Amino acid sequence: MNAQPECPTDTDPLVLDGELTIYTAAETAARLRAHLAERRVCALDLSGISELDGAGLQLLLWLHETLRARGGTLRLVAYSPVVAEVLSLLHLTAQFDLDSAGATVGGAS
Numbered sequence: 001m002n003a004q005p006e007c008p009t010d011t012d013p014l015v016l017d018g019e020l021t022i023y024t025a026a027e028t029a030a031r032l033r034a035h036l037a038e039r040r041v042c043a044l045d046l047s048g049i050s051e052l053d054g055a056g057l058q059l060l061l062w063l064h065e066t067l068r069a070r071g072g073t074l075r076l077v078a079y080s081p082v083v084a085e086v087l088s089l090l091h092l093t094a095q096f097d098l099d100s101a102g103a104t105v106g107g108a109s
Helices: 025-036 054-069 081-089
Strands: 014-020 041-052 073-079
Touching: 014 025, 014 054, 025 041, 025 054, 041 054, 041 081, 054 073, 073 081
Parallel strands: 014 041, 041 073
Antiparallel strands: none
16 A cells, blocks of 8 residues: 655645555555644545455544544545445445545546
């Protein structure tokens, strides 16, 4: 799992790519905690995610709930077909607002 260096503003997306799985969850969680330290809004680009398992999904749910508890927002600005498929199968597309006009599907299946 790779992430770009911290973004300078709340509106610049944090790009995650590769696997979002049990094998990368701890490292990704640490990066997300650092990214969220002073933010209430997180724009997330998941267009490069090639695999998403239960641990990765838990991380996305944690991020969503953490921001909501702070009065903030999680925006998925782009997502891969893998992310869309998992969220759709679990009926979470509305929670992550995948149907919004701002979110675009990217990446390869």
